Amino acid sequence: MIWQTAQIIQQTANTVTIIFDTQGEPFYYKPGQFIQLTLTINGMPVTRSYSLSAVPGGHPAITIKRVPGGVMSNYILDHASQIRQWQVAGPHGSFTPTAATYQARHVVLLAGGSGITPLYTIACSLLEEAPDTHITIIYASRSTDEIIFSKELDACQERYPQRLYVFHALSAAAEVNTTSHLKGRLSKLVTRKLIQQAVTSPLDQAHYFICGPEGLMTMHQEMLTALQVPTDNIFMEWFAPGATDNNAALPGEEQEVLLHFFEQTNLLDVDAGQTILQAALDDRIPLPYSCRGGTCGICSAKLTSGKVTMRQNYALRPSDIANGMILLCQSYPLTADVTVVVGE
The missing domain is CATH 2.40.30.10 (Translation factors)
Known part of the structure; x- marks a missing residue:
């Protein structure tokens, strides 16, 4: 386009x-x-x-x-x-509200920096389409000058004063003069207190969407896990997570992989330590992909037989993995009978 x-x-x-x-x-x-x-x-x-x-x-x-x-x-x-x-x-992407999200009594959006961009659209859509849902945004920025969508968020609060609550945590602010602006970095304790203050329904029944710097996201994820929030109620969008160093865990043998890509069937020779995606690209098979870091989900495929190991996964939810979905940019074949389907 x-x-x-x-x-x-x-x-x-x-x-x-x-x-x-x-x-x-x-x-x-x-x-x-x-x-x-x-x-x-x-x-x-x-x-x-x-x-x-x-x-x-x-x-x-x-x-x-x-x-x-x-x-x-x-x-x-x-x-x-x-x-x-x-x-x-x-x-692209599956970082979207589910049907259950639109029925939830409360949705909490945890943002940091430019991570507010997808969360802002989610908030606006819920405000318009889920009239019984309350929304809390906890947004970490350096200062008031760096708050993205500052005017838009203020306008939303004026329009939905009984349903939308916005808290700003400003790590580099000299002073703050409102109850919705907090000086300093977010911590697990501060975030938990803000959530408990805003959410009147049971915390484990709310839906949580997280997007921002890796450290902030990991902290929020650990905090929600400690609160026993079900994984199905936690949605995360990783822009650029840190690399992992687990080369020792990669398979050390060449394997053949059967790849079904729309109406094409290809037999790939996947070298030791090579991902299925890279092997396909080396064979000039134009598979869809983008990040190569396990975050965007564009290279997702269905594993129909065999076993693979995924080095990183920031895009697929537990239910996706249970249904056989894998990320080709992170998947290494472990057995000789691996078959994957793309674009089914």
Whole structure:
């Protein structure tokens, strides 16, 4: 898909929202999903994934924060007004409210930095479509100047004062003068107290959506586990988790893998220490993928026979794994009878 720019909104000094013109083509997506952008930068195609930050039904949009050393984010922040066309693929992702979420009495959104982007659309959708659901947002930023969607969140609170509660934790703020703005970094204790203050229903019955820096997400996950919140009620979107070092656990033998990709069937020779995705790409099989880090879920496939080991998984939920889903970018075949299906 080729989109054009409809509007550019400066959210903070280092964050912009790009509102797209889809050229009349309908684009359907769910709150919390993301798209892939491909731009030519210094003569080379660069592809990155960005969460959609507008409520479905209107013009799609993304909100991008400048990242030190980030090739795409810095290019867009510096040249947004000059970019005429955007190459887009998607939507992708399963970080979306379920039918049970829309029936929940309370939904808690735990954000850090640019992690607010998918959570903002989820909050707006729940406010519009789930009139009996209360929503609490706990959002960690450095200062008030760096709060993304500050005006939009204030407007939502004014519109839904009985259903939406927003708490800001400001790690670098000199002073705070409201009860909804807290000075300092979030901790498990502070987050738990805020949740207990806002959520009147049993904590283990609420739904929790988490997105932000890895350390913050891990802390929130551990806190919710200690509160005995069921894993089915915890939803996480990892932008860039840290790498793991478990090469010793990788299989040491070459294996053959039978790959069904739509109407094609291919027999892959997967070298020792090689992922199924890399073996397929080496054979020029155009499998869909993006992050290669186990976060986006675009390379998910169904394992119909055999055994594999997944090095990392930040995209599939326990129910997905129970149904045989794997991430090809993280999967190494352990047996000679591995069969996977892509695009079923």
